[in-house]
Amino acid sequence: MPPGPNTVRTWLLHRRYAVPTAMIDAATGCRLSGDWQGACAAAHVTPDIDLRAVEREHGAQVAAMIEDDLRHLAPDLLRWHEPLDRHYSWSASSEPVPMTRLAGGAGLHLVQGARQGHRRPFRLRVGVSRGAPLIDRHLWDVRQAPLLHTLCGPEPVGTDAVCPHTTGRQREAAAAAGIDATALAEPTSQYSLAGYPLVWSRLVPAALALLARHRSDAGMVDLGEGWLDLRARPTVIATPELRDRPPNVPLLQLSDWQEPLDAELVRHGLLDPDALHPLVHAGLLPGRTQTRRPWVPPVPAVVTIDCGGRTHRLAARDGRWHPLDHEPGHVARETVLAALGGPIDGCADALLHWQAGGQGLRMLPPPVQHLHDELWMRVHHGDTDGVLRLLDAGLPPAVERNGATLMHALRSLDHARVLPRLLALGLDVNARTRSGATPLHTALAHPEAGTDLIAALLRAGADPRATNDQGERPAELSRNPSTIALLDG
Template identity: 35%
Template sequence: MTTLSRAGARNWGRIRRWATPPSMIRAATAARLAGDWRAACAAANVDVAPGDYTPFEDDLAHFAPDLLRWHLPRKPGRGDTHLDARQVVHLAGGGDGDGTVKGPALYVGGTRLGFGSQRLRLFVTDEPLDPGAWDDWEWDDGPRPFHALHDYRTRRSLWDARESGALLAGCGWTHLPFFDPAGNPLPERAWGLTERILSLHDAGQGREAWQAAGVDVSDPPLPASRWDARILQQHWQGFLADHAAVVAAARDRGSERVGIPFGWTNLVELTGFEGEQLTGTWVRVSYKDRDADWHLDPAPFQRPVDAELIRAGVLPVSSLHPLVHAAFFPEAGPLAPRVLPAPVAEARLRCRDGAWHHVRMSGGRFDIPHDDEERRREQALSALGGQVHGCIAAERAWREPGSTLPRALRELRRDLMLRAQHGDLPGVLELLDAGVDPHARDPHGRTLLHHISGLMAAPDDLTLFRRLVAAGLDVEARDRRGMTPLQTAVYDTGTAQLVLALLEAGADAGTVDDNGVSLFDTLDRFSRPELEFLQPPGE
């Protein structure tokens, strides 16, 4: 057992499988080692904005954009694998990470749509962004540039290849708990304090874990509100930081009291710093005081999620990012190249006449034992309100999110659409070349054309786009929010070349989504000067 729930561990396993494709890691690593940071960014689907990057040449020479993507914040709920939207990461410059604000700064901007294209954007500013500039933001003020600003200047192990080996030091560890440096499991007799604390915490003995870390504290009080009680228990039982590292950081402050937050309105107040064992007292605080100066944010001491996944048996060691693997197991030697296994592209199901048929894909369409006349008859039956069964139903369900598919085909569709969402162009081409039907939709109703901006090897690379249009994909297909591929390209990261290609293929620039938002409303909200050729009718 680990701190991660069973569902959470499963979701993170899905993220580690698809969200940073092996082909992306290999290409970005090769470019970085060759000294071409721009090519490394391109390989990792990181667009480089215009600007003067001269002050950051040394940082960029060792920038591992694929490693940053691996570590960026995500909230893996409902099976989602995407990055948190509207996040900005401060990599370097703009001061020394000590509160000083001065000079140019280097940032990576996150996605605009959570489940949209996962392309990132590297940019520089003359002066650092103000993380508090949007505290009083209102909807009428226009689009908010970012929801959260993360300072990674002192967390270089998350993006700088030179510092990646210090990943464990960030949470106070000298080795990966329960393993030796070569990756062999430690026998219980060789466990140290970290392993003892974690084993107590995993067993649900939170109070005993804190005592082992040097804090005498009771179990959480029971709030009157059932909701508050649930949230408090989640934070207490799911405490993700290293207990001993948090206690050491609290002692280093030299204060008479330090607060460790557990959720928004509960914290443990640590006192008694003159003794060997601290005293922890539960305190209720108001929401507005949650960031008081005497509170200690445990986030910098959070245990790497990969350590939890390995301990839970969800993530094979061979599936780690190579730089993470080297940090965890410095004596294990390099990893063999990881390759995503090809999913099964066929299923066996019972058809209308009761016979069992094999459903396969070949040449970009379903290969089923029914001729075109039978297909048309079933389609006519469906149009009249009749129920379609068997092979024809599976073919139809492939193109309709939420419809029931045989498990093998459902997993194949998920594999195709997650490769597309996360910019795995070689992986998508591999499946299409193997004959997989490209007309699939993801749970959000998005087609491969909705994901095309993340599947372009260069701003003007329209090879896959033309292939999909030639295969019959509809440029006017709408996702569950009523957005077409053209609207998605304009809202998200679509290049001018892609937008022009969509228009030439027949996309309608005058459509609106289910919220009544038009393409031109989006252009009014977001600065896209490269799309100035798009003009509302009559202008």
């Protein structure tokens, strides 16, 4: 069935937080200056590539072609298009996914790790592949990105050009592409393709390419929720319950013939074209001028909340919340009384939950909750620049629902830049989550945390002997001999 609101929200959050403006600008600047390694670093893509070793193993010509592709790689564009739930621009497998295939099958490969927070680690390698589908070049190569509009349905892409699946005209669109889809199931059927944003003119070429890759003479491809018979006039068979289908019918991925995600989001008014990645905007809307708006940390001078039936103001300054409508010490007294079981009003309640986390965050006043979510979404997506700009704007460091502080989140950020700032704000390097974990515990529980982070925490005063609620010391969570030596030292 078509994606629900939560899936669409995930798509939009990815575009806003996983590929922020600062990342795009930094990666673009490096790429235009010829620094492809710097572009990769800006987009959190790790290139495990030694071009001299490639030349020795595969020859000078292959090495030169790979280097040329790397110089035209937009790693921020690759991250923009990464596979998301219900929209797989390429395979989300942990196996290497080929991006290019040159002489002898050698080429660039993308290796995708398990998500760390909301960010998936990307690594680039050179390897050999045979027959596996490539990541489309328009998803990462600046030379092919302008062709994105050729993969779309009705043109031009805009809110006034809807797709057939929104008007119930999928059969007519298929017929225009020379495909008999009279048997296409209605959108209410569990076997329906009618609710997807499909580009019917892409179906037959994609199916033929799939059959060629599999060296199949079956004349049919599996559409997942139906079948395409190419043995006479291309015909869609709506139900997968086909008893006489030939064996080894290959599966055609929906991404091979559905409309690009950004085109759909723009058509439905869910994404402002000016918020698109510049290369995506140029590809989808050629000729349109994009007005890019710089991101401004959304920290207002004051927020207003309800406090005992009155409207009170909170100001975020110098990393602290300042209640402007209470006498000095009033909020602190209410907090102490609340700890003893007494009543607590809006301002004190908001500040208590901001500082202590816990399930009570669901009860934060909306403007305060919005600021909390803005900060932690940028943390979980690894947006160091965004986090620092929020702190620079005066936003106090917030605590997550599980009691984690920004100290616990350093593994997701550039700790060399963030840790000194957190120490200056007075954050405790030995703060504990609801399960008793210190920042050292949290870092060591994730293998990707490097020894440099562990060493920085120790220099800042982290206690290597602290135990969590399970009685475990940080060293007991690590399998890295170098890290254990640091802790024992």
